[in-house]
Structures are given as structure tokens and as C-alpha cells.
Amino acid sequence: MNAELIKAQFPILNQEINGHPLVYLDSAATSQKPLAVLEALQRYYEWENANVHRGVHTLGSRATDAYEGAREKVARFIGANRTEEIIFTRGTTTALNLVASSYGPSALSAGDEIVITQMEHHSNFIPWQQLAKRTGATLKFIPMQPDGSIALEDVEKTVTDKTKIVSTAYVSNVLGVVNPVKEMAEIAHRHGAVMVVDGAQSTPHMKVNVRDLDCDFYAFSGHKMCAPTGIGVLYGKKQLLESMEPIEFGGEMIDDVGLYESTWKELPWKFEGGTPIIAGAVGLAAAIDFLEEIGLDEIHRHETKLAAYAMGKLSEIEGVTVYGPREREVGLVTFNLLDVHPHDVATVLDAQGIAIRAGHHCCQPLMRWLQASSTARASLYLYNTEQDIDRLAEALIQTKEYFA
Template sequence: MLNEEVRNQFPILDQEVNGHSLVYLDSAATSQKPQQVIDVMNSYYSGYNSNVHRGVHTLGTRATEGYEGSREKVKNFINANSTKECIFVRGTTTAINTVAHSYGREHLSEGDEIVLTKMEHHSNIIPWQQVAKLTGAKLKYLPLQEDGTISLDDVRTAVTSNTKIVAMTHVSNVLGTINPIKEVAQIAHDNDAVIVVDGAQAVPHMKVDVQDLEVDFYAFSGHKMCGPTGIGVLYGKQSLLENMEPVEFGGEMIDFVDLHDSTWKELPWKFEGGTPIIAGAVGLGAAIDFLEEIGMEAIEKHEEEVVHYAIEQMEKIDGITIYGPKERAGLVTFNLDDVHPHDTATALDSLGIAVRAGHHCAQPLMKELQATATARASFYLYNSKQDVDLLVDGLRKTKEYFGDVF
């Protein structure tokens, strides 16, 4: 288990909510930020705030070094082959939309197929719906097993010579399911398809090596991995990105502009139109430094211990339904019998415990689970078994209260 010193590096956690010490269990929505990330972003704004790539003055040079230095950290963190393969975007949603509207619109036509799973976040469904409408391609959904996993046999059946794109989450934001991305990528490639992976819930919690996984595109967000909001990364194989057109046009991404035509900069800048997310990139670089100092293996092991303990303790509560497989990433989605998840979340908040309630941007999955909404407790490196005990005690009190009411 990670020690208390890790938690102490997150200043926001040192507060009371509704008269109770804060227990933050909503990191799947957004993680909290360590002091060193906050300090680095303050240093940028107070010490070398400037635009990048354009000026030759000292502040501009320092800003450019910070921005591109963070790209180098991203490359190493996910083991990309080159910084040219690491595009800074607003987040996972923007990254997937970029692939859908640049690669997808160019390579899909009527009768082609896009294969997805029923556990996808809306951000990995809606862009493909829109591209399918524009191109005449069809969406195919992999069925889920009873425990919320997918079967590789089903993947082999679904992915055919008509399949051009497989779009899949690495880790489900509802079920915690860890999908076998490397094996799925091999099946996709055997059928001359590309694989696009939503890594928003994976990169913060486990070591991700895009070359080992052999993925074609991989998207993730900074704010879920101790970094700031508004910054994310699209990884793409250089050979694919070089043949894709930008989806945003303007300053920064151009090489030469004439009155009637323009040419684009080389990778990665041709996909980064306008003033880039400089402070966000600098903050993301600091977050990567922080995570690597602790070690992704240590973080993954810590979360495994916490979530296994959570499931073990929560299963002792009568009338609780827990969704998802036994082996999972660090979150537990659940419902209490006869208690709406919004009421559960409100009751827990009165005790200082922050959990998520709703459809979690996964309405097709909610339908599959036959639930209109669920509650979700998601854990990170700053959570402990003590947090789990407080959650379980809060759930017992919630169940008792609503039992008395009804």
C-alpha cells in the first residue's frame, strides 16, 4: 500500500465537507492534483507565460521548451516511437473525434463496418455514429458476457474483411473491465483494420506501452492522471498521421499560406491549430513526473488492493448489486435496493464522501445492465482501505435511513 505521504501531497484532500473529512471517490470523473503540478503551472503563469514556437525572446523560448519538453515526457510515458506521434488535444473526446473525422471520413465508405463494444463511453460512440451517417458505414457492437467482459471469440466473429475500424475502451469507466487490447489489435490487423483505443481510464492507473499493445490510435486525458483539465493526448502511428488531414485550421499548424491554398506543418504540429494548450501541457508533464516518481506498477498494485478490499466489504451489505467482473481496475459501480443512486450519492455527500451517480455517459451500457442509473466509487493512489471503511459505513447508514423512510 502507498503511504500517507502520497495523500498529503494533494492539498484539496485536507478539508471538511459537511462537517466530515473529505473522502474523494470520484477520480474516474477527474483526479485531484498534487502540489507539484499546481506549483509548476503557477511557475509558468508567473515566470514565463508566453506563446510558443513563434517568438525568439527569452520567455517564448522557455515556454516552447516547457511545452515540447512535456511532449517528450508523454512519448516516454506511453513508449511512443517518436514525439511526432503525440498530438496535444483538449482531451480524450477531442482525440477520438479527430480520428473519426480525419481518418474515418477518408477511409470509410458504404458497407464498411466499425466494431465497438456496448461498454463504451459516449465519447467513443457518438463520433462513430456521426461518421457512419456521413459515409454509409455500419456500426457493429460486441456482446458483453454476464460479468461485463468481452469474448475474444466474439471479436473474431465480429471483425471481418468488411471491418475498417475497431474502437474500444481499454478500461470501462462503469464496469472497471480491462479489455485485452493487444489481442484485439492483432485480430483487427489480421483483417486489415485499425484499432482506436479510449485510454482515459487506463493511462492513469497502469503502465501503458502503445508499441507493445500494437495499437494504431490511443487517446487519453490529463485531468484523470493528476494533471490539469483541458489537455489530452492523441497517440497515432506516424505512418497513419502523416496521411491524415487536419480537422482544425488556422495559425500554428500551417507551413505556407497563399490567397487560395495552404500547406501544413509536419507532425505533430499540423494537428495543433491555434495557440496550443501551453499551461496544460506543462502541467501534464509535471503530472507524469509525479506518477513516475511513485511508479505505475506501485500505483496499479495499490489500487488492486483497495478495490478488492472494497468489493469484499461491500458484498457484506444486504441488498447491494455490484456490476462488473471480479478482476477490474480501481472502481466499483453499484446500486442499493430501493434507493435511487442519486439519493445514495446525496446521502454519502452529507457524510463527506464523494461518489458519482448517474448513467456515467454510458447509456447503452445502462440499458444492457437494466439500470437507469448507478452509483460509482472510483479509487486512486491517494485512497486507502480506511476510505473504503468509511464508504461502507456510509452505505449502511444510507440503507438504514431510506429503509426507515419507506
């Protein structure tokens, strides 16, 4: 793939920041949006904008077709068996909270176990922490190897017959670790537990097939994969979703409302109360078309190559500590520069037009495990090049000299 040609399709990247050409290395926080997605959103608002499902007029039919067509596209994109297994949400956070708030209380009793890791984003940490407090369940953590990876023998030791939920990120947003979620799902199922996967950092960067993974729930966000903000997806196996109660009530999700009792629509609409994120779904469908035209395998190969290049360049700089495995499959490098606070690093880089992320990355338990209050993170995507990494390395050397 030609990253320069792809980059030309992202208008925001064609600008200068502080007098320097923009190098955007913060796609793990949010990706930029290509013309194909921007045009799809404009076309929707100019041609199809109406509320869905309820109207019989032409615009309502167009909007409904676009919205439900997006659901079909998402189901195919992640390999779901049925479109009704696709619930549109505001993002990964909302999707994971839906599972914890709806499935969790009925599945757990005092003494049961929830198993996660210390590398989890707060969105896949706090919901389980709070669920354990509400139900009296025990929150357990799979130990991590010195490089932050997960060993299956530790999963085997941690998951027991008391475990009801196992949840982990497919890809760590700090370490770049790709967790063995397929094998973890097999272990969870052997003990009668369900497997929940945070797919926020995996779905934009590699092919995902939820049937092959055999996970029970899978959550991801559109804004990290070239789609608009405010749209996300919860995949759930049909029998589990059917057993769960909705947690938001109002229009769209009801079947019949009486004075004292109400009934709900069938899947997936019982979990989509209120006017849904119609334009976001349209934008997500356009983003899927864009990514599939390039090819997820091509994107993955490009990022793996870039990650190796970045690891090599940063490792050559004296005083730079890189966190996570040396070999990695995703374009994400988290690091610190000796005696320079990550916020200062990010500020100096921004002065040179380079956008990175600095802080705890919504992973405070992981920061404590790393014995670092915060870190800097450069995250790559399909529009990044080796020249971007060269700019980063040169700027880090200058930053080091500036603070010497």
C-alpha cells in the same frame, strides 16, 4: 506505497465537507492535483508564460522548450516511437473525435464496418455512430459476457474483412473491465482494420506501452492522471497521421498561406491549430514525473488491493448490487442500493463528506444492457486507503437504514 503520505501532497483532500473529513471517491471523473503539479503551473505562469514557436525572445524560448519537452515526456511515458506521434488535444473526447473526423471519412465507404462495444463512454461511441451515418458504414457491437467482459472468440466472430475500424476502451469507466486490446489489435490488423483505444481510464492507473499494444491510435486525458483539465493526448502511428488532413485551421498549423491554397506544417503541429494548451502540457509533464516517481506498477498494485477490499466490503451489505467482474485490476466499483435512487445515495453520502458519482456515467447504451437507468460509482486512486472504503461501507449501511 504509503497512501497517507501521498494523500498529504494533495491540498484539496485536507478539508471537511459538511463537517466530515473529505473522502474523495470520484477519480474516474477527475483526479485531484498534487502540489508538484500546482507548483509547476504557478512556476510556468510566473516565469515562462509566453506563446510558443513564434517568438524569438527569451520567454518565448522558455515556453517552447517547456511545451515541446512535455511532448517528449509523454512520448516516453506511453512508449511511442517518435515525439511527432504525440498530438496535444483538449482531452480524450477531442482526440477520438479527431480520428473519427479526419481518418474516418477517407478510410470508410458504404458497406464497410466500424466495430465497438456497448460499454463505451459516449466519447468513444457517438463519434463512430455519426461517422457510420455520414459514410454509410455499418456500426457493429462485440457481444459482452454476463459480467460485462469481452471474449476474444466474440471479437473474432464480429470483426470481418469489411471492418475498417475497431475501437474500445482499455478500461471500462463503469464495469472496471480491462479489455484485451493487444489481442484485439492483432485481430483487427489481420483483417486490415485499424485499432483505436480509449485510454482515459487506463493511463492513470497502469503502465501503458502503445508499441506493445500495437494500437494505431491511443487517446487519454491529463485531468484523470493528476494533471490540469483541458489537456489530452492523441497518439497515432506516424504513417497514419501523415495521411490525415487537419480538421482545425488557423495559426500555428500552417506552412504557407496563399490567396486560394495553403499548405500545412509537418507532424505534430498540423493538428494543433491556434495557441496550444501550453500550461496544460507543462502540468501534464509534472504529473507524469509525480506518477513515475511513485511507480505505475506500485499504483496498480495498490488499486488492485483496494478494489478487492471494496468488493468484499460492499458485497457484505444486503441489498447492494455490484456490477462487473468479481475480480478486477482497477480501483473502480459501480453499484446500486436496492430501492434507493443512485442520486439519493450520492446525496446522503455527500452529507457525510463522501464524494461518489451517480448517473449514467456517459454510458447510456451500457445502462440499458445492465437494465439500470443509472448507477452509483466509487472510483479509487493512489491517495485512497482502506479507511476510505470503510467510511463508504458504513455510510451505505446508514443510507440503507435511512430509506428503510
